[in-house]
Amino acid sequence: MLGKGERAVVPSIKELLDENAPKIxxxxxxxxxxxxxxESCFLYRMKDRDPLYMPSHKMLxxxxxxxxxxxxxxxGDLEKIREIVWHRCVLCMRCYxxxxxxxxxxxxxxxxxxxxxxxxxxxDGSDLKP
Amino acid sequence: xxxxxxxxxxxxxAMLEPYAxxxxxxxxxxxxxxxxxxxxxxxxxxxxxxxxxxSMGKSMIIQGYTVERACNMFFLEELDSRVQEADCxxxxxxxxxxxxxxxxxxxxxxxxxxxxxxxxxxxxVGVYEESCRACGDCVIGYTGGFCPVTRCAKGLFNGPCGxxxxxxxxxxxxxxxxxxxxxxxxxxAQGRIEDVLKVKVPMQWHDQVRRLVIQEPYLGRYVExx
Numbered sequence: 001m002l003g004k005g006e007r008a009v010v011p012s013i014k015e016l017l018d019e020n021a022p023k024i025x026x027x028x029x030x031x032x033x034x035x036x037x038x039e040s041c042f043l044y045r046m047k048d049r050d051p052l053y054m055p056s057h058k059m060l061x062x063x064x065x066x067x068x069x070x071x072x073x074x075x076g077d078l079e080k081i082r083e084i085v086w087h088r089c090v091l092c093m094r095c096y097x098x099x100x101x102x103x104x105x106x107x108x109x110x111x112x113x114x115x116x117x118x119x120x121x122x123x124d125g126s127d128l129k130p
Numbered sequence: 131x132x133x134x135x136x137x138x139x140x141x142x143x144a145m146l147e148p149y150a151x152x153x154x155x156x157x158x159x160x161x162x163x164x165x166x167x168x169x170x171x172x173x174x175x176x177x178x179x180x181x182x183x184x185s186m187g188k189s190m191i192i193q194g195y196t197v198e199r200a201c202n203m204f205f206l207e208e209l210d211s212r213v214q215e216a217d218c219x220x221x222x223x224x225x226x227x228x229x230x231x232x233x234x235x236x237x238x239x240x241x242x243x244x245x246x247x248x249x250x251x252x253x254x255v256g257v258y259e260e261s262c263r264a265c266g267d268c269v270i271g272y273t274g275g276f277c278p279v280t281r282c283a284k285g286l287f288n289g290p291c292g293x294x295x296x297x298x299x300x301x302x303x304x305x306x307x308x309x310x311x312x313x314x315x316x317x318x319a320q321g322r323i324e325d326v327l328k329v330k331v332p333m334q335w336h337d338q339v340r341r342l343v344i345q346e347p348y349l350g351r352y353v354e355x356x
Binding site: 007008009010019091093104105108111112115118120121122123124125 | 153158162163164165168169170193194195196198199204205208211212215216255256
């Protein structure tokens with residue numbers, strides 16, 4: 001239980017987006033979909049160059065989407081974001097952006113956003129797709 | 131990956147007893163994978179602490195936050211604005227993560243909520259087996275993929291002791307296979323039995339100074355070359 005005047009450590013989605021707004025806006029303004037990040041992603045290369053695994057696609061369709069919607073997201077939307085940031089990325093931090101977008105930071109932020117809603121990767125077998 | 135297990139509850143509550151507020155930091159890496167210190171485990175421990183305090187008529191502000199990887203300073207940055215009001219911090223990461231947390235916040239008492247037990251493999255959900263003790267001088271290429279440091283109770287390097295039981299079990303514990311029996315069987319099957327005839331210096335655990343690992347391609351970045 002929080003005491004009087006005690007601030008909750010776990011922020012809301014909106015608070016976390018606001019905290020990171022400069023980084024997110026930088027990403028949204030600068031990403032020109034050049035796909036150089038894709039070549040640096042081993043998952044993209046391993047998955048037959050499936051565009052769903054391009055780092056730019058992952059960050060724009062997770063944090064980018066949530067930011068543009070001002071943090072409003074249905075449980076289904078959040079589940080899609082969870083799938084992107086956990087099942088399509090291992091946070092190996094190899095991704096390279098010639099314009100300096102912090103792609104691993106954005107993906108990590110996507111995970112933190114999911115965690116604020118108690119959504120995360122489960123390792124007890126319940127996450128495995130049939 | 132690294133395998134951890136939560137400390138006994140009595141030990142944890144004794145560590146936190148002097149403090150009025152506590153932030154429990156989980157880890158999304160190895161600790162989560164072995165179901166020892168992830169977001170779910172943070173919430174469970176916090177709930178247990180709150181229940182215990184309530185039953186004693188005490189109160190404490192208990193909060194939890196999980197970072198992606200506690201062993202990398204990049205992922206600890208998001209804690210900077212979140213630790214100020216906590217009197218103490220707990221970490222459910224492995225010892226490396228606990229130490230890095232203490233390094234980032236040197237003015238806050240930091241307590242490990244877990245014991246770091248092993249580098250190991252996943253056998254079943256919730257069941258993990260130690261495989262490696264990070265001795266720093268791997269010989270398993272000559273022992274058929276079995277680690278004699280970890281899996282021999284005596285850490286023998288040059289064959290079994292005289293105590294192997296019938297059936298190939300260890301004299302220390304009849305439920306533990308004698309790893310040298312296993313090494314022999316596998317190398318024989320692969321036609322490499324001569325490998326165990328190469329006499330090696332046993333692991334002497336010398337040079338116990340803290341290791342720094344710099345991968346070869348990155349040496350030029352950090353080390354001045356002549």
